[in-house]
Amino acid sequence: MRTEYDVAIVGAGPAGTTAAKFAAEQGVSVIVLEKDRDVGYPVRCGEAVSKAGVEEFITPDEKWISAHIHKFNMIAPNGEEVILPLEEEGLILERRIFDYTLAKEAAKLGAEVLTRAYVHGLIFEDGKVAGVKFIHSGIEKKIRAKIVIGADGVESRVGRWAGLQTVVDFRAMESSVQITAAGINNIQQDTCYFYFGREYAPEGYLWIFPKGNGSANIGLGISGNVGKKRSAISFLDSFLQKHYPDAAILTQVAGGVPCTVTLKKITAPGLMLVGDAARQVNPLSGGGIISGMIGGKLAGKIAGQAVKENDLEFIFKYEEEWEKRLGKRHGIFNRLKDGIYNFSDEKFNAIARSFNKVPLEKRTLGNLFKTALINNPSLLIDVAKVFVVK
Numbered sequence: 001m002r003t004e005y006d007v008a009i010v011g012a013g014p015a016g017t018t019a020a021k022f023a024a025e026q027g028v029s030v031i032v033l034e035k036d037r038d039v040g041y042p043v044r045c046g047e048a049v050s051k052a053g054v055e056e057f058i059t060p061d062e063k064w065i066s067a068h069i070h071k072f073n074m075i076a077p078n079g080e081e082v083i084l085p086l087e088e089e090g091l092i093l094e095r096r097i098f099d100y101t102l103a104k105e106a107a108k109l110g111a112e113v114l115t116r117a118y119v120h121g122l123i124f125e126d127g128k129v130a131g132v133k134f135i136h137s138g139i140e141k142k143i144r145a146k147i148v149i150g151a152d153g154v155e156s157r158v159g160r161w162a163g164l165q166t167v168v169d170f171r172a173m174e175s176s177v178q179i180t181a182a183g184i185n186n187i188q189q190d191t192c193y194f195y196f197g198r199e200y201a202p203e204g205y206l207w208i209f210p211k212g213n214g215s216a217n218i219g220l221g222i223s224g225n226v227g228k229k230r231s232a233i234s235f236l237d238s239f240l241q242k243h244y245p246d247a248a249i250l251t252q253v254a255g256g257v258p259c260t261v262t263l264k265k266i267t268a269p270g271l272m273l274v275g276d277a278a279r280q281v282n283p284l285s286g287g288g289i290i291s292g293m294i295g296g297k298l299a300g301k302i303a304g305q306a307v308k309e310n311d312l313e314f315i316f317k318y319e320e321e322w323e324k325r326l327g328k329r330h331g332i333f334n335r336l337k338d339g340i341y342n343f344s345d346e347k348f349n350a351i352a353r354s355f356n357k358v359p360l361e362k363r364t365l366g367n368l369f370k371t372a373l374i375n376n377p378s379l380l381i382d383v384a385k386v387f388v389v390k
């Protein structure tokens with residue numbers, strides 16, 4: 001390990017290692033610092049992604065895929081089920097291996113990765129970020145870098161250290177909890193299950209994602225508002241007692257998901273933020289793996305180019321590129337989320353009843369949103385923007 005790099009990245013999640021890969025690809029020197037002992041562990045994630053999303057970055061490999069998804073089964077508060085065949089295949093990942101593989105891909109292109117490296121501060125020079133301070137195996141160290149990329153996840157502090165406004169309104173910070181359980185034998189392996197309503201997950205949803213061999217990720221997210229009054233884990237406990245009292249719980253994780261628009265500023269002199277640190281999660285679904293990787297790709301490419309051309313001001317271009325690629329779309333998803341999450345149980349039941357009249361071959365996610373928002377013309381325009389005009 002040297003003491004100077006072109007690009008230093010804090011965090012080896014999918015956003016950080018993707019940024020590393022795209023920066024290293026351009027021949028600049030890159031180091032990724034990860035506080036945990038292992039890349040990819042612990043896993044705090046439902047692990048659901050779209051196959052097309054993954055394919056932008058890496059060829060799907062059965063080594064890190066637990067299930068191939070072709071259908072959603074959405075369950076209304078009264079128990080009515082709505083089957084939605086998917087236009088595009090989904091995947092349930094084995095993130096422990098997926099994250100590890102992404103780090104190896106970045107390393108193949110020359111990026112260095114250092115685990116047990118806890119970053120606790122930034123170095124500033126001439127009013128710009130110029131490196132990181134960290135503790136590695138108990139020893140205080142420093143790395144100087146032309147560009148620092150903060151990929152330190154939902155609890156990110158890197159942006160704050162650089163003076164960026166990173167606070168998320170507590171109502172938009174979904175409180176999530178999940179178990180991976182064995183003995184879940186009544187679900188189909190090609191189907192993701194979603195439960196809606198006050199009993200399961202008010203202002204959010206509960207999910208069951210198959211993981212093969214009778215195991216599944218079962219979790220839920222509720223808004224910060226709801227979480228203040230009743231904890232996410234107590235909703236999950238009630239569900240498990242009712243539906244899977246005999247399930248063997250293999251792991252339990254909890255975490256926040258920033259279901260909101262991206263931060264206004266995701267760059268500062270010498271600094272870029274990617275993934276959850278930049279709040280690049282899809283606010284409607286709560287999915288942040290692929291969108292974080294997209295943020296990582298844009299940031300990594302731009303950082304590499306900025307170093308190569310010796311024009312560090314070029315990093316500010318990243319904000320514009322993100323806005324074009326996903327930022328604007330996330331703004332629309334956020335409005336749709338606000339329009340949907342406060343639906344009453346009766347409204348969810350009515351949507352299920354109407355949508356079940358649509359023939360299976362005509363069911364699409366866009367049509368489902370149209371049914372849900374039929375009485376809300378301004379949001380119908382948003383639905384058309386994101387689901388019709390792709």
Ligand SMILES: Cc1cc2nc3c(=O)[nH]c(=O)nc-3n(C[C@H](O)[C@H](O)[C@H](O)COP(=O)(O)OP(=O)(O)OC[C@H]3O[C@@H](n4cnc5c(N)ncnc54)[C@H](O)[C@@H]3O)c2cc1C
Pocket residue numbers: 010011012013014015016033034035036040044045046047048049117118119120151152153154176177178219253254255256257274275276277281286287288289290292
């Ligand atoms: C319960 C739950 C379920 C979810 N389900 C899904 C899902 O099904 N699909 C989906 O797409 N998304 C899901 N998400 C969201 C998804 O997990 C995140 O959006 C995604 O992991 C973001 O990637 P990232 O690289 O930005 O951050 P992370 O994956 O969180 O990686 C950040 C890394 O930075 C490291 N780090 C943090 N601070 C420091 C520091 N000071 N020094 C060094 N290293 C540091 C961490 O150890 C970590 O490895 C879920 C989230 C939760 C909580």
